[in-house]
Amino acid sequence: MKILFLSSEVVPFAKTGGLADVAGALPVALEHLGHEVRIILPKYKEVKQESDTALIGKNIKVHLIINDAHYHREGIYVNENGEDHIDNLERFTYYCKESLELVKREGFKPDIIHCNDWQTGLVPVYLKTIYKDDKFFKDTKTVFTIHNLAYTGSFNHDEWEKTGLDKSLLSIDGLEYYGRFSLLKGGLVFSDVITAVSPTYAKEIQTKEYGCGMEGILKNRSRSLYGVLNGIDYGLWDPLTDKALYKNYSCENIEDKYINKEMLLKELNLKTGIDAPLIGTVGRLAEQKGYDILAQIVSKLCDMNVGFVLLGTGEKRYQEIFKKVAKKHPDNTSVNLTFDAVLAQRIYAASDIFLMPSRYEPCGLGQLISFKYSTVPVARKTGGLADTVFEYNSQTEEGNGFLFTDCVPEHLLDATIRAISVYNDKQKWLRLIQKIAQYDFSWDESAREYSKLYDKVTRC
Numbered sequence: 001m002k003i004l005f006l007s008s009e010v011v012p013f014a015k016t017g018g019l020a021d022v023a024g025a026l027p028v029a030l031e032h033l034g035h036e037v038r039i040i041l042p043k044y045k046e047v048k049q050e051s052d053t054a055l056i057g058k059n060i061k062v063h064l065i066i067n068d069a070h071y072h073r074e075g076i077y078v079n080e081n082g083e084d085h086i087d088n089l090e091r092f093t094y095y096c097k098e099s100l101e102l103v104k105r106e107g108f109k110p111d112i113i114h115c116n117d118w119q120t121g122l123v124p125v126y127l128k129t130i131y132k133d134d135k136f137f138k139d140t141k142t143v144f145t146i147h148n149l150a151y152t153g154s155f156n157h158d159e160w161e162k163t164g165l166d167k168s169l170l171s172i173d174g175l176e177y178y179g180r181f182s183l184l185k186g187g188l189v190f191s192d193v194i195t196a197v198s199p200t201y202a203k204e205i206q207t208k209e210y211g212c213g214m215e216g217i218l219k220n221r222s223r224s225l226y227g228v229l230n231g232i233d234y235g236l237w238d239p240l241t242d243k244a245l246y247k248n249y250s251c252e253n254i255e256d257k258y259i260n261k262e263m264l265l266k267e268l269n270l271k272t273g274i275d276a277p278l279i280g281t282v283g284r285l286a287e288q289k290g291y292d293i294l295a296q297i298v299s300k301l302c303d304m305n306v307g308f309v310l311l312g313t314g315e316k317r318y319q320e321i322f323k324k325v326a327k328k329h330p331d332n333t334s335v336n337l338t339f340d341a342v343l344a345q346r347i348y349a350a351s352d353i354f355l356m357p358s359r360y361e362p363c364g365l366g367q368l369i370s371f372k373y374s375t376v377p378v379a380r381k382t383g384g385l386a387d388t389v390f391e392y393n394s395q396t397e398e399g400n401g402f403l404f405t406d407c408v409p410e411h412l413l414d415a416t417i418r419a420i421s422v423y424n425d426k427q428k429w430l431r432l433i434q435k436i437a438q439y440d441f442s443w444d445e446s447a448r449e450y451s452k453l454y455d456k457v458t459r460c
């Protein structure tokens, strides 16, 4: 099958979060299954390729859309102050239109256009309106994947004309969204199939609590809505081959994990010893990630002689909170407010425990990466975390992490203390971290599920 994969970020070209990991790995797994895949990505300033195409996998052509006025600037979505670029509507409208025109010029007639998140939301709309009678796309079906429903890509009504769509679509059955219009809603209403990145999230988003005002549409479309769990790319995320590590290891020579711990403690100037638990977290500093409740327990953890390392970029208010934490506990904490792929990999490897106190988490990759690096997750039971992390039982030794339900500091602290108490039982901990390293969350299974969905929708 010919598949056009559209994503506004793709590893190794441009990344702000998990979407890029998915877009760099799923197409390769689909290619393994025999599909012919192409990717289109805007050529942002941070994309280092000289030409307007690149290759990933065996033979996946990545087309880079060049438009310097739109894309050659700092920040993919936001400026230095964390504010949305004011012309994001033009930037991603152009991306959607140009992607359709580009495949026409190339003569690449897709059976499936796989769209991801709001930046691609206009593609299913265009196909069913402006391109409705275009023979080139006669047999093309669309799959729209929700990686994060909360980013709705919404704009003021007075910007509507920029979409090039008829005014009649600025209605409740179209893209109208609580006094604005939403490109993500366009994707949800007009795509042939909708997927969310974990089975639990696919259910959660049909409720008021998690639905971001889209729950009605999602409930209406529930027969076309599927949850497919993300995988991770073990070509990149494997402590045995990861070049960023001080020393490679696997569950067979797990003692070398502690060389990574020792070296990272030194690199970050942490004074907690090798025997004290090291707790790590890597993620966007956003309301979603629950870092505010985490900040409230750090002092208590430090009193328990725990080491704490954070890597994250994002909202100023969280940066300020964690700067204060670091100042108060210089010996126990290391706060790194940058985007740093190498440090991220070292944190996954060196930490004993990985924290994900997310308010909501569509899938979450941090816990899957942690498993592979023999690092035990402490997570809130939501979305993809609820599908992959299960409470450890000290008696039966079943389970793989520590969970809490209410997004409050006390419950996060409880779960973390439960993790630390198992950490202190060296034999049990060893068995636990050897077990989780052997899980298989590679893309093969998920790619097969997507492939089945593609088959199903092209037969309709």
Ligand code: ADP
Pocket: 016, 017, 018, 019, 021, 282, 283, 284, 311, 312, 313, 338, 339, 340, 341, 344, 363, 364, 365, 366
């Ligand atoms: P989300 O997509 O919501 O940001 P995920 O858990 O799905 O969250 O994916 C986050 C990805 O981004 C992981 O690969 C994580 O390691 C990476 N990441 C997040 N913040 C940083 C950072 N500051 N530096 C390096 N990598 C980061």
